[in-house]
Amino acid sequence: xxxxxxxxxxxxxxxxxxxxxxxxxxxxxxxxxxxxxxxxxxxxxxxxxxxxxxxxxxxxxxxxxxxxxxxxxxxxxxxxxxxxxxxxxxxxxxxxxxxxxxxxxxxxxxxxxxxxxxxxxxxxxxxxxxxxxxxxxxxxxxxxxxxxxxxxxxxxxxxxxxxxxxxxxxxxxxxxxxxxxxxxxx
Numbered sequence: 001x002x003x004x005x006x007x008x009x010x011x012x013x014x015x016x017x018x019x020x021x022x023x024x025x026x027x028x029x030x031x032x033x034x035x036x037x038x039x040x041x042x043x044x045x046x047x048x049x050x051x052x053x054x055x056x057x058x059x060x061x062x063x064x065x066x067x068x069x070x071x072x073x074x075x076x077x078x079x080x081x082x083x084x085x086x087x088x089x090x091x092x093x094x095x096x097x098x099x100x101x102x103x104x105x106x107x108x109x110x111x112x113x114x115x116x117x118x119x120x121x122x123x124x125x126x127x128x129x130x131x132x133x134x135x136x137x138x139x140x141x142x143x144x145x146x147x148x149x150x151x152x153x154x155x156x157x158x159x160x161x162x163x164x165x166x167x168x169x170x171x172x173x174x175x176x177x178x179x180x181x182x183x184x185x186x
Contacts, residue, residue: 005030017157046106090121
């Protein structure tokens, strides 16, 4: 008998000062049995930090190879943003860059590993892919506080991320990275 997904109800008071987005979000997330808590948290944060009109989680869940885990579509259904999670293959990122105007990757994987994978194949507009990396320690601290029903405040300001749960604030730096190494080798 197949294991079923575990449901999470996360209520977020979002204050994304860097983008000027202030929104209460009421999320119901299905955690697939094969999905790690780090992945679920990264997926949740990606949705919140990318929030705009037309955003949605994929209908196929985390196992869908044909669609983004999170996407943004205009009212006519045109794909505006492909938001991926984790460590997608170079082929998947190439497909995403051809399909959407904007591609973002939210991850906890080491940047060097992502860059190594990205270098294995040509990726359309690889330099334009936004990479947002959460430290594993930050996600582990969140995991210790998040339950199946959670209320939190999420604030991004000046490249810092603050998550407040049960009166405790967990913070991390959040800067846009690239899959392409620059001349300085960063």
